[in-house]
Amino acid sequence: MTPAARLQATIELMHEVDSVARPADAVVSAWFRARRYIHDIDRGRILELLYALLRHHARLGWWLGRHGREDEPRNRLLAWLTLKEGRTLDQVKRLFNGAKFAPAMLTDHEHALLLKLQGGTIDHPGMPEEVRLECPSWAADPLRRRFREAFGQEMAALLTPAPLDLRVNPIKATREAMLRALKDLGLRAEVSAMAPYGIRVHERPSLASLPMLKNGEVEIQDEGSQLVAMLVDARPGERVVDFCAGAGGKTLAIAAQMNNKGHVVACDVMEGRLKRGAERFRQAGLHNIETRLLAGETDRWIKRHKGGFDRVLVDAPCSGTGTWRRNPDARWRAQEEQDLDKLVSLQARILASAARLVKPGGRLVYATCSMLSEENENQVAAFLAAHPAFRAVPLREAAPRLTNSSHPDYLSLTPARNDTDGFFAAVMQREGALAGGPPIAIRGPFPE
Incomplete structure (x- = not known):
């Protein structure tokens, strides 16, 4: 042309x-x-x-x-x-x-x-500063409250192109083999800073040119998203729910953690997403995943399976502020302050409903790709106040090797600080018989 x-x-x-x-x-x-x-x-x-x-x-x-x-x-x-x-x-x-x-x-x-x-x-x-930093008016005040003097730095980071991160599927490949394969394709790639199966590619290749993507050896997944899935800490033989699975990116990582053993239920309210997820599961060689279409956060399936799962991930629908450098158009879609209030209310209902699935001693992981406190630590604080059967598991206990979070107790990642998408995740445990096993061992290298 x-x-x-x-x-x-x-x-x-x-x-x-x-x-x-x-x-x-x-x-x-x-x-x-x-x-x-x-x-x-x-x-x-x-x-x-x-x-x-x-x-x-x-x-x-x-x-x-x-x-x-x-x-x-x-x-x-x-x-x-x-x-x-x-x-x-x-x-x-x-x-x-x-x-x-x-x-x-x-x-x-x-x-x-x-x-x-x-x-x-x-x-x-x-x-105006909001225009120069490409920050929509509905998000400016919440983001200023969150970042304070770092507001400008974080907004500037959101204006840079997002990196291409891959997650190696350990069912089919090793990270070392994939690094060699990428090098053979003429691509510069290196291990991710924090995620044990992550690879960062320093090129912009045509995705159709990556055979390992077609055959399920790797998946495209931001390093922060990989770390959220790792925090679920799913073990072989356990029963796990990905409550808002979407097209299954984190479900794939969780099922691979379990080495295809045990049972994972990928739930969503959108049938099309689950169908796309099922195709990805087959391509990845994962056979321990069931898809479940829910009518909503109060679907009767939840009541029938109350207390039946070791791990429940709630990757809640959110404002998506943490993905703006990857999806720059998302910030300009209609989103007003009253819609944020509705979103926070929906998150609270979803979290409360999904919590019913957790067995005593089991863990509930709440995550968003938002950088707004209203959707993150404030949401967790409200849940814990209303559900005394749960306690927060500090990050140093849940994943002691993850030391570069901007929050002392929860996983909190931002583009400026971590060069990932913006992510938040909190681990909570239902009191009762203790879930066995040591904290998850996320291998380095790790940033200072």
Whole structure:
């Protein structure tokens, strides 16, 4: 594709992302599946530009609003080319030339906009801090309360591209073998800093080019997500529930911990997610997983299995603030303060219901990919106050080798501090007969 054709493709893809209520990654995947003729190199450049535009959404919108222009894909791209790439008016005209597959020629209004933007940069001293840091207004105060003086640092980290992390499936492969295989593909990769089965790839390969991904030897999973699954500490022969399993990323890690022995129930309220998860389970060679479609957090299945499980993971639906660098569009989907209140209430109901499944001496792990205290430690404190049969298991007891958490008792990871997605996890134990076994042994190397 020519540079102009890639710009036009990006405009069309942005329109698609803007027009549907699905996450950008799902839209992008479907869009490219319908255009298999686009080569990998062109796909990579289109994606790179698309996600750069998404990460600069508020700032580009601010500039367009400043000059009375509509915040829509073509205007956004024109502002980007001028303010971020430093293109001159003549250079932009040559790209927007109206040729076949290229963007239409500039209108008089667009020409006037570019003249006003010439010589500017993407940041401006008149921008509010929330705009400059791409932080939606509904999340700004909760995040400031959480991070205080580190607010700017953490928000800046969320504007960087997320790394590609893989989790090796020990049922099918070893980390050493996968590192060699990645090297043979010409990729730079190294062991993760904290996760014992993690690999960080320092490239942006086409995922279709990774045979180990197709055959279930590895899964794409952020290192923080891997650590949450490790905290479940599932042992071979136990009975485990992944209560909000989704498409099964953490379920896979838990079942592999158990060496295919025992029983894992992957629950969700979305049938499509469970079907996708079941396909991944088969590909990974895991046979100890059952999928269970629930009608909601009060499904009768929960009552019938009360006190029947050694480990229960509640990876609760949340605001997703910890995933913003991976899903930059997520921060701009409709989310108001009252919706956060509703979300916190839903989390509390889910947690209370899932807790009924834990046997005496068993453990309940509550996790989110949020960095808001309202969804994390405050949620846990409220649960423990209302459920005296449970006690918090401090991180130093549950996983003494995990020393780089920003919370003394719970797993708390952030992009700026840990170079992972933002994650929170709390381990709680139901009082009664003690669950056997030592704390989980997460191998190093570990950060100082």
